[in-house]
Amino acid sequence: MSEVKLSYTISGDDFTRAGEASGDVKSKLKVLGVAPDIVRKVSIALYEGEINMVIHAHGGTIDVTISEKEITMVLADHGPGIENVELAMQAGYSTASENVRALGFGAGMGLPNMKKYSDDMNIETRIGEGTTVTMKVFLQ
Amino acid sequence: MTVEKLYDAAGFKTISKGDGKKEVKAIFCCDMLSIAMSKAPASGCWITVVSNMNTLAVATLTDVSCVVIAGGVAVGEDMKAKAETEGIALFTCEEPAFETALIVHDLMNA
Ligand SMILES: Nc1ncnc2c1ncn2[C@@H]1O[C@H](COP(=O)(O)OP(=O)(O)OP(=O)(O)O)[C@@H](O)[C@H]1O
Ligand SMILES: [Mg+2]
Numbered sequence: 001m002s003e004v005k006l007s008y009t010i011s012g013d014d015f016t017r018a019g020e021a022s023g024d025v026k027s028k029l030k031v032l033g034v035a036p037d038i039v040r041k042v043s044i045a046l047y048e049g050e051i052n053m054v055i056h057a058h059g060g061t062i063d064v065t066i067s068e069k070e071i072t073m074v075l076a077d078h079g080p081g082i083e084n085v086e087l088a089m090q091a092g093y094s095t096a097s098e099n100v101r102a103l104g105f106g107a108g109m110g111l112p113n114m115k116k117y118s119d120d121m122n123i124e125t126r127i128g129e130g131t132t133v134t135m136k137v138f139l140q
Numbered sequence: 141m142t143v144e145k146l147y148d149a150a151g152f153k154t155i156s157k158g159d160g161k162k163e164v165k166a167i168f169c170c171d172m173l174s175i176a177m178s179k180a181p182a183s184g185c186w187i188t189v190v191s192n193m194n195t196l197a198v199a200t201l202t203d204v205s206c207v208v209i210a211g212g213v214a215v216g217e218d219m220k221a222k223a224e225t226e227g228i229a230l231f232t233c234e235e236p237a238f239e240t241a242l243i244v245h246d247l248m249n250a
């Protein structure tokens with residue numbers, strides 16, 4: 001399998017479309033014959049990241065690279081940044097607004113899910129500038 | 141039990157038929173999407189009061205076999221249309237989540 005690259009622009013205010021990029025990646029991985037457990041890990045990690053960009057950071061971009069060795073997901077936004085990453089990573093921590101909670105978000109489990117379902121995760125963030133989350137899922 | 145058993149279950153309304161031949165292997169109740177995302181069992185029947193497009197996104201990504209919107213919560217036209225195009229079996233039930241789960245449970249064990 002040669003390298004496959006997928007890129008998406010995520011709109012910041014359209015909750016109803018959030019999840020479309022992750023859904024598209026999921027179906028492409030299936031077509032590429034990636035094992036179901038890997039597809040599940042990538043889909044969950046990516047969906048949580050995609051939703052976070054929409055509800056906390058006014059949208060952003062997603063770049064997915066599928067190589068023979070690993071699937072790399074880079075989610076970049078120009079949102080407010082994360083003040084305390086260690087705190088944000090804790091299960092149950094959430095700053096989600098009432099509006100967003102009414103839609104079923106705000107359990108504070110998104111980042112923990114991303115950590116759990118990816119094999120490697122790195123967060124780079126600057127207050128007022130934005131956040132870039134890089135996740136990898138290994139194929140071998 | 142297969143999904144089609146729910147098509148005419150008492151108190152259930154079919155919003156989108158999905159694949160009636162899909163097996164329902166478990167029942168799962170949860171209203172927080174990111175918890176459902178990691179805990180919803182594949183081929184499960186997911187019961188929730190959260191009725192929006194994101195419910196369907198989570199349903200697709202977790203491979204549940206059907207979704208029941210409980211508690212008499214309505215499903216919007218856009219959500220119904222999306223469930224139909226994605227082939228997701230979607231129901232509503234007037235009963236609260238626990239009673240809804242009991243109905244599904246009884247059918248599974250009938
Ligand atoms: N891309 C981001 N930009 C800014 N802040 C973020 C970003 N992603 C996460 N956060 C912050 O980290 C917190 C925890 O994120 P996490 O995804 O774990 O929970 P949540 O999104 O609040 O709720 P859930 O994911 O369970 O629906 C968020 O409430 C928010 O304050
Ligand atoms: Mg989140």
